[in-house]
Amino acid sequence: MRHGPLLHKPYGNLPSELGGFVGRGGELAEVGRLLETSRLVTVTGAGGVGKSRLALAAARAVHGALAEGAREQAAQERYCDGVWLAELSGVRDPALLELTLVEALGLTDHTTRPPRTVLAEHLAARRLLLVLDGFEQLVDETAELVRELLLRSPGLRVLAAGRRPLAVEGERAFPLAPLEPAEALELLAARAAAADPGFAVTDANRAALLEVCARLDGLPLALELAAGRLRALTADQVLARLEDRFALLTGGARGGLPRHRALRTAIGWSHELCTAEERLLWARLSVFGGQFDLDAAEYVCAGPDLPVESVLDLIGELLAQSLLVREETAAGMRYRMLETVRIYGAGWLESLGDAGRLRRRHRDWYMGLATWCELDWFSPRQQEVAAIVEAELPNLRLALECCLDEPEEIHLGRYLAGTLWFYWAGCGRLTEGRHWLERTLEGGRGPADREYEGSRLKALWVLGYVAALQGDAVASMSALYECREGAEESGNAVAAAYSVHRLGCLALISDDMARAAQLLRSALDRYRAAGELNSNVLMCQVELAMATAFQGDLPGALALSEEVRDICEERGERWTKSYALYVLAYAALDAGATAEARRLLAECVGINHTFRDLVGLVLAVELLALVNVAEGSPAEAAVLQGAAEPLWDGVGMQLFGSGYFNAPRLMCQERAGELLGAERYAACAGHGRTLTVDELVERALREPEPPPAGPLPRPRTAPASGAGTAAGPGHQASPGNRKPAGSPKGEPAG
Template structure:
């Protein structure tokens, strides 16, 4: 068990790699860390800009439990129904089932010892309070650190009110931010007066310090004195500190040039981080030419209004929620909010369109990283489209176009949420509705939902026939064939998949979906006892994928080739193919591909003479299957490798040791399980075998015999 961290370093989880320069707050930091050690639910409250999030992140890093610290940014979330999805996404949880997200969250957290930070929850208390109550009841090892402007109101909640900085610490923060800009503060008395006027609110102090490139501390103080009454705003009934924060932000706003104020307001339409190209498109024009956005943005960064950060998807920018909300008020006052939301929607609909096309290219992994980074804004665009009646068509189109994100990047549950919500609307556009329907059917198939999948696909087929949409008909037929495949109707699957491939050829369709249809046909052929035909089909897919740089569909072709290699008695080739497949599937967060690869690798590992490791791998897969759906879809054909591996490993190890190995595997996290399957250094070993080398050697002698031929089952071959 890893001891609590006391060095202030970021804890495992999804905290940012740096927690910002943290100045002062020593007593509060120690107090909050102590509260986290003593209580299962702590809520940090305080006015906007007082430093709640920063203190919470630092304290959490010092009090990290064994399974790490996981932060959920709820500020961009507007739909209370999406809270569970947002928490699951932040936890990196991949669930392919049709279960409600609350149920999968509770199952995921039940045995974990982690710290969950719910940051910016105050506008979602009605959704967050019952969720926190449920997870604390279900997961005894879980602690929750809530961060907001009000309490959650949950039984057992320990409140940690955070006050502004004392004058000494506020002055230290001011000097620190000045030093970062290479500016000397000069007279300490003036610095203290500035900080006193700003009530020691860290955000206000940092905004003021951001002006030191142009103004001296004395000039800052003069301008604050001149404008304090004018800019307080908010009415006399507002709390003094709220008025002071508004004063600081408003004062910084007044010191901006007209172009800077305009960009500040327009940037408020973004949820979370954004990139330069998006800012130029969305915010450019009507008084701010697109080619001037970079220069104006640079000035806002210098003034601490916007922050720059490095991500896997490249440089990105963001505003603190308080600063963004101030800009949004100005945007609304200017009567430009609706137009800017439409431009934001246009950009992200266009981004989704290009990413869907680029998914079938050498840029596939970059697309996955880009969409991951853009999810808050894509969700914002979806929310807008599905909240405005005249936008329903684009909502359906956007939800459908993101199929590669929902399916290829392990976000089935979220995708289903948006697809079902879009299909409840009357868009008046058959094309967008058909796309959303077949994507919903596909998602439901992969979730093992035997009721929703055929209903959506049948509706899609009938509507496609009525409207003579050959493309939608091909997709509906393809996914119906996929449903037949995972429900053991091999003859039906082969008929439907061959027909779908013919339709794709007729309309000139070629992309990852089309290649997956050929892979699924190959799987049906392998299950029906024709591995040679399966290999020919998948080698063709492999060639096309390599020509186009496609990785995702190629991985599933490798799986079928590995299955055929195992069936034909070539475990080394099967292992090579499977490790390639597993590496790719794991990189894409494709849980289905990951668990299929581990199951077959377990069987190959028995052939390598290591039944104990094979049993550990089976246990690891067993821990993942509940997030995929019914184990191996409940399919007799898909289940054959699992059954053969279990039978052999039990025979070689004995029931007691086999079960011990499976239990150990079930305790592995996904990263550990994948590391073990890929043979990475430091992977978890199987429990020691009391019979040691004798049984291991005997197992190796048995398992190096050629693999048995596929057996007949129900008139077909279950390979």
Template sequence: MQADQSGEGPGAGNLPLETDVFVGRCAELASLRQTLEVSRLVTVTGVGGVGKSRLAARVAARCAPRDGAWRVELSPVRDPAFVDYAVVEALGLTDHTTRPPRETLLAHLADQRLLMVLDGVEHLVDPCAALVNDLLTRLPDLRVLAVGRRPLAVTGERVFPLAPLGEDEAARLLVDRAAQQGLVVEDGREVRALCRRLDGIPLAVELAAGRLRALSPAQLLDRLEDRFRLLTGGGRDVLPRHRTLRTAIGWSHELCAPEERLLWSRLSVFCGQFDLEAAEYVCSGGGLDADDVLDVLSELLAQSVLAREESAAGVRYRMLDTVRAYGAEWLEATGDAVRLRCRHRDWYVGLATWCELEWFSPRQQEVAARIEAELPNLRRALDHCLTEPDGASLGQYLAGSLWFCWAGCGRLSEGRHWLEQAVRLEPGQTAGEQFRLKALWVLGYVAILQGDTVPALAALQECREEAERVANATAVAYAEHRAGCLALVTDDMARAETLLRSALERYQEIGELNSNVLMGQVELAMTRAFQGDLPDAVRLSEDVRRVCEDHGERWARTYALYVLAYAAWSEGDPVRARELLTECLNAAHAFHDLLGSVLTIELLALVTVTEGDAAEAAVLQGAAAAMWPSVGLPLFGSAYFHAPHQRCEAMAREQLGDERYEECVGQGARLGREAAVSRALGQACEGPPPRPPGRAGRRRADAQVVLRPGNQRA
């Protein structure tokens, strides 16, 4: 569900073009495009492996509307309640508020003309139908292309049944796939007979082509013939094509060596991509040594059972869903499924533990990429923990340990979903109380960042009371820290300072030092800056920056840079402020930290108007205004955080006049998030208007103030 940009057409969205030959589907391609032009909802149906996803991706890339075509991969989603979250994630939307994901979609897509491809809807027909019906009713410029083995049965739906390839097309596909392996295969009698026996199902044909390294078409045909009766699955009411596909996969399975079949079945516990280390841990034992996993996995790659993929997290592997489902059936038949699911859970609990520790290190960016790649498996592990008997404590531990993902990588809404489930469960053992306490303060933290103060306060109070009852000094410190953070964003500076100083003292007493602790010091620096003590704010922030640089920490450092930039502007140095804010925005955006990004853009707007470019400052304010609803209340509803915005608006209106100011704000509001960040960084500016002579000096002098609520000067 990643938003990798396609290179074809305007706004091609996250649908990558296929680089291989699109064999045998020219007529269907044209027909589906025509159908999509006259209907807002088209569902491509057909047997598994018939090429539905491939056709939909090609059509979407070819006829993407103004704002793009986006693919939502639903096959890894098991919980119907998570469908909306999956769509939000696939569209690259970041929302820090308490709005349900459906409302987030409606808000973000209100003025968008885009095509949404929902791929793999068959196991989630009811929630997908409800979502599609709601979106199409309320978003007149949206089109939906669904892909599944059955229609959604939504009013206005056009069903596009995709048949298997004809004999000629299937033969061309087999010959083409053989050629990609460096093999020369003639389109002769045996090839055509083989394609007929496979009913022209592309997946089955490609599996057969993968065997041509070892067998001739005639040998393949003989072996397939021998297994039709043996491996045909399902009852009399099952469609022959379904049985044929199962036969083709089962035949490929039969041709595997015993250790290859074993690994195939065990790899089915993974969701989405996985890496070699995970496979070696999860799948070893019981007849397969860890040292042998790589060799066996390589054989499965050679046979097209697995696909190798490059990602920001390194080399990873993926199994086709139909192939995974077949392996899962065999795993259940072996009686080893429970053990493998537990090993899968344990691996990802261990991974989350490692990532939490490494978050406070030079590998922070690597951790962010790794977590992004591992989210489908982490979700499966969370679901396993929170639904299995005696899994409560481990689920609370896992949800709490991923705080850096929820807060640091812009996944507040999803984090809230898992944390609320976790804290509702009673810990399974006395030692598990500490895990629930952690989940509580992380829940409070996430709710604060969403601007949801009442649930945040309730979670933190419960955490504090329980932590004091069981004498858990660490949980007390974190609960106090986050209570101070809550006071900060609600403008109670005196209370915020008291709580934050106390929490920092507690951290020092217990020897706690990590990104959270440094954020506590940054938040204390904010209280000092907002109360007019800029030297103390600078001292605290410089100390945080030094510690961050010593440890390679970048996320907390961005907020320290923000405070330093705030101080630089207030002291009349907009050039220095811009340097700091540019560095700050680059880092915040890289972590998908929407709060850090929008705060920085607001302050950059103030710096820009100070430099004499009121029009560009208004554009940046408009861009920030479009982002704030996804963070929470604009600027938290805080007079202190709102002061730079008010000051910038007053200066810009004075220079531009109300009409021109609103025009520039509207221009900024129409920018997408990526474009807004690029604009703020000066990478996509249309060019500022000439600066009036003599104005810059006056703006610099005018900047020498400390901002207070209500735009008062200190």
């Protein structure tokens, strides 16, 4: 929770405005006024009327007010924790609604707590604006969630955009009307000029353009579609085509709202103006959720009636007609279809009787993508793989749903959910991963599953892995024992190795180091016999290094960790490397080489932050705090300790109560507290708790400031002989306060 002075900069995740916001000055001001007096404001209206853009413009106005500092004191007070957007249009599964909000708020949670609990606890003492867009397909679930969050979070305000109100007590609905004629003309002209810089409103075309705006009832989406045609047609030609098709393309029941008919007119007219191949591609592209790239479009949509070599040109035509949007992302150039346009195309695909086949082709492509990403995870492309899977998550969800729709294809869902282990565990997606794994494994093992036993076993060990990382030892052990029994019965040596490995991890986090070392060595032997080498295998060796260090063999632990680091550097693997670096940093600190320990931990922090690995991040930060104490900077150590505390909420009970893994945190508190005194330590830690994760990482990576002049009292240390120093991995000060040398969970994960 944030206390103390107002934030010095705004926080949030709002996208930048690409096309410019035209008109709506009065509506924008009114929404702003409603937000001042109401905690829930919903902008309502027909598809294409501009609800999303108005809501985002209002949110950006709040965001801008935060940046104005003291001049906007009221906004600073009301929204000091930022402005956050949750895009819900691609969410179909109610179970993913709360998880989507968790992710939108930038939260990473590795515990077994329900996402709703995570949300409620995060928002309880915060003051922020949450923007919800596109909730129509889950209106009841969204209303229930919003009601609960508003009741439990007095500082929360919600700005929603949808075709109907949420009907939550206290809601202020703002029905959005179409644009006024002058604003409609301004929007039409702006979009036409963007497509054709030579376009201008003149005395010769003004009347026709105004009539186009009137025919389209001032609907922004309809106007933007028409603007795309002004590159090739005159205003009179556009108007004539609307006249010819208006009656035919209105659609809907008699007495329907004119703006509904106008929108369908505009989309239907655009459809009519497309060539046969463009219409076919439009319909087939509707199977994608969110963004997609050219390779996916070519594989899914091409066929005898749509040659693969024509897809790129056809996409270019759909872009020119404003039916597709092109976006540059961390995963490269991608395309997206506006939701209203996508729904129209999906209707045509259903009418063609080809929807089932296209959904299966879509599923097959994303199963292949997941397979290649799993292989590339153990390569220099690891960070790129994380960005690709993040961008493709809506499509991967659709692929998983497709697998679950047909009982005879559930084995494909198990394969897909298991193949994505690296994303669930390595990129902070434990809760969602467990959701899909458990869904694919529902009902147990049937006779038909024997043919696809490998997929079931993989899903089981991945479920055991994810559950262990969440601290659910019972569920983890159940899945892993079932996997091991099935692997032994079917002779699947690889699955057996994974099950033994994860059981070793459970022993590690339970402080049973002798059993952990035995199981982890057995797993490594099994991996070698099976010819398996990947991030999992190397992580097994890092975990063995931890167990070895905890048993007092620091040289053995160092040898294991150095070998892992060298292999990772040779293969370009970074995620597992970060945990090897953690062990090496411990060794450096134990030897008094604080500068080397800081260098290793800085690299560790950077990697863990890149992959959203909350466990690895909080471990590295806490060990870095101990480095600061050793270097004579106890105040900075206390700040880092305070900043790490909120992160534990997303990890769960601090490292499962493990004495080994909790030791650096407890030791730092003791040493820094002795040097600073209780009052100053509390003040420094309190400041740390105000830092965001990004600010914490920035602070952890900066060059340390020189210690204050004059000697500082040295913290007490244990004898260097035997078990090592008090900061060292081998030392055991007292039961429950043993000193660690590695990953918190034994299993580094998201």
